[in-house]
Amino acid sequence: MPDIVEVVQEIAEEMRQRPDRGEVATYIPELAGVDPNQFGLAVIDTEGHVAAAGDCDVPFSIQSVSKVFTLTLALGKVGDRLWSRVGREPSGSAFNSIVQLEYEHGIPRNPFINAGAIAVTDVILSGHKPREALGEILRFMRFLADDPAIAIDEAVAASEQRTGFRNAALANYMKSYGVLENPVDYTLGVYFHHCALAMSCRQLAMAGRFLAQRGKHPVTGLSVVQPERARRINAVMLTCGHYDGSGEFAYRVGLPGKSGVGGGILAIAPGKASIAVWSPGLDASGNSHLGRIALEALTRRMGWSIFGA
Numbered sequence: 001m002p003d004i005v006e007v008v009q010e011i012a013e014e015m016r017q018r019p020d021r022g023e024v025a026t027y028i029p030e031l032a033g034v035d036p037n038q039f040g041l042a043v044i045d046t047e048g049h050v051a052a053a054g055d056c057d058v059p060f061s062i063q064s065v066s067k068v069f070t071l072t073l074a075l076g077k078v079g080d081r082l083w084s085r086v087g088r089e090p091s092g093s094a095f096n097s098i099v100q101l102e103y104e105h106g107i108p109r110n111p112f113i114n115a116g117a118i119a120v121t122d123v124i125l126s127g128h129k130p131r132e133a134l135g136e137i138l139r140f141m142r143f144l145a146d147d148p149a150i151a152i153d154e155a156v157a158a159s160e161q162r163t164g165f166r167n168a169a170l171a172n173y174m175k176s177y178g179v180l181e182n183p184v185d186y187t188l189g190v191y192f193h194h195c196a197l198a199m200s201c202r203q204l205a206m207a208g209r210f211l212a213q214r215g216k217h218p219v220t221g222l223s224v225v226q227p228e229r230a231r232r233i234n235a236v237m238l239t240c241g242h243y244d245g246s247g248e249f250a251y252r253v254g255l256p257g258k259s260g261v262g263g264g265i266l267a268i269a270p271g272k273a274s275i276a277v278w279s280p281g282l283d284a285s286g287n288s289h290l291g292r293i294a295l296e297a298l299t300r301r302m303g304w305s306i307f308g309a
């Protein structure tokens, strides 16, 4: 087996030199100014060994990667009843698409497209004030990553709050079908703020570890979720984690993964490792361009694809 520390260094060096870097997201003004030349990679195996390179300690906006963790929290709160509020099929459309919602009576296709993640956020919010719900999400991230320094970037949250007209449309549409229980502004406020969590690759890989090790917290050994639930969250990541690029990601990388428009991807090699990669430039589906290429190289060299070497 190749040495993971060397492989991670090699890949970071290869990615640093590539001229094709994708396009940084501009629809959230605060993200438009991020330097596209950054690249970070962190791999943490189930024994806790870390291999990290490049800008692996630079915090970035995790955006939709947060949806893995809000899905975990909502399942913990209401269990499988969640699936009456949101589906678990790939959407085959863009992350912020509106068209499917009308055909499907306000029930989003899956928890990772924006509409689905807004519905999941609404579940977490019910029975709480927005501030309490956000506190719960933040505490969960700090607990998983074993790092009390993790914070929300208020400038990014405010930037999206000012310009998130498309998400407001999705939320209002779902509200008209009774899919959202809380005031639309409250649900959107919590959603924008958890998307604005700032984390480094190292912190994000740490936070994802429970999904690589049958639901167990890596430091305390406590059960974060049951093994069956970890397996199912991984399944939804594989089929829906990259929107209409999910098929291509499975084909090239072969791991459950979740992307965000900040350019981060969390990928899980079950039983082996949790991997976080970050490069801000995106492809046409809104997924990190070099992030995907780096993960493809990593799984090929390590033989980690869940579909075989």
Ligand code: GLN
Pocket: 062, 063, 064, 065, 095, 096, 114, 160, 167, 192, 195, 259, 260, 261, 262, 286
């Ligand atoms: N906060 C972003 C949005 O709602 C998240 C989208 C993403 O990362 N794909 O548009």
